């Protein structure tokens with residue numbers, strides 16, 4: 441087990457508790473990443489909050505599942521809780537000490553405090569996180585075949601499909617081309633990483649060719665566009681961390697950097713209206729925000745090319761100025777930060793194993809989930825799958841209707857058509873929609889409580905197979 445952060449600590453514990461002997465390699469304290477500051481295992485690198493503990497929220501639901509699954513990390517969080525309203529916030533040193541003690545004292549765990557610069561032989565789980573240190577990043581990249589590893593997140597916001605106002609929005613792809621017939625956007629499939637400068641996020645216009653279709657378009661007139669650009673320029677931005685060089689590539693430039701370059705820049709970039717006609721006016725809009733399906737259920741859409749460092753409340757305020765998005769429900773906000781993650785759907789198998797070297801598995805943020813508890817959940821699942829395999833048992837995956845199942849599918853489900861894999865946190869867009877009502881329609885009321893109830897029920901039914909000894 442390499443790395444003892446959120447994912448590695450949980451995975452090592454699960455393996456050890458199942459009776460397997462674990463060598464846990466962690467580089468701290470001899471070497472610290474720019475974000476880690478203590479010798480403790482399971483260190484929270486930033487906020488001391490594990491987000492909401494209300495089971496109706498995505499983060500609360502995931503914690504509920506983790507508790508039921510016997511997560512050691514969540515147990516330590518519960519034991520070190522500090523008052524934070526509906527959130528589960530922890531006293532970070534007590535939390536880290538509790539995890540460190542449990543792992544260090546476990547008779548099946550041998551803790552090795554050193555940096556790992558190569559991939560060990562035998563069954564190994566790598567969970568070295570977004571700031572993987574030393575040569576290991578390079579070694580992993582070589583194992584992946586030289587590409588399919590990203591070093592920067594450029595995440596666009598995602599909104600819930602049923603919160604889009606169809607009085608303003610319309611469906612359609614540029615020049616009327618659709619996703620089924622289109623060839624993958626060459627630039628997008630050639631994407632390597634942000635340092636390679638090949639990344640692109642240009643909507644269905646790509647480099648002038650239509651790369652995909654089935655988009656939702658939110659048209660803006662001139663006044664609306666100008667007001668939008670002014671709001672982006674005036675909006676509060678999150679400053680990069682000291683170790684994050686603000687180094688952007690043309691294909692994934694934050695919208696605020698484009699807006700700063702001049703009033704017309706966005707209109708010639710992600711908001712370009714070419715090839716589109718608003719069916720209400722029969723004319724080409726002045727500018728357009730395009731939304732692309734984020735999941736197979738078509739319940740969540742991302743704002744194409746809208747990666748941003750705008751603060752979350754500012755994103756909500758400013759993006760709701762776009763006609764069609766006035767009441768948009770944001771399932772995930774946009775962000776840009778330093779990260780390291782694998783293009784998991786392309787490279788990893790259904791047990792998080794590298795397809796070309798199945799003894800090598802990955803867990804945590806490296807697999808393309810975002811957040812402490814999400815990383816912990818993937819650590820738990822990866823370890824449980826390894827235990828099953830070593831015991832000759834069949835693969836056991838969580839139901840897709842659960843939060844753990846949604847995250848698992850995000851990481852492992854093969855993608856069709858052009859895509860750029862981006863990390864996700866827990867959100868209801870990862871799950872299939874609720875079934876249709878007898879009248880053939882979807883009920884919009886109380887969607888989250890009903891999805892949460894379904895998830896809790898399905899998780900409880902699945903739990904005995906997860907916890908088998």
Ligand SMILES: Cc1cc2nc3c(=O)[nH]c(=O)nc-3n(C[C@H](O)[C@H](O)[C@H](O)COP(=O)(O)OP(=O)(O)OC[C@H]3O[C@@H](n4cnc5c(N)ncnc54)[C@H](O)[C@@H]3O)c2cc1C
Nearest residue numbers: 443445446447467486487556568569573804805811812815
């Ligand atoms: C600056 C920053 C702030 C963040 N803030 C938040 C936040 O507020 N909330 C949130 O939910 N998420 C936050 N995240 C995301 C957060 O990192 C992940 O959610 C989570 O910690 C990832 O878990 P992990 O186990 O994959 O990696 P980590 O928790 O980072 O653990 C990786 C471990 O591997 C070790 N390691 C690295 N390289 C090697 C090596 N070569 N050899 C041996 N050991 C190695 C590290 O020392 C570390 O202990 C933040 C990330 C960063 C970079």
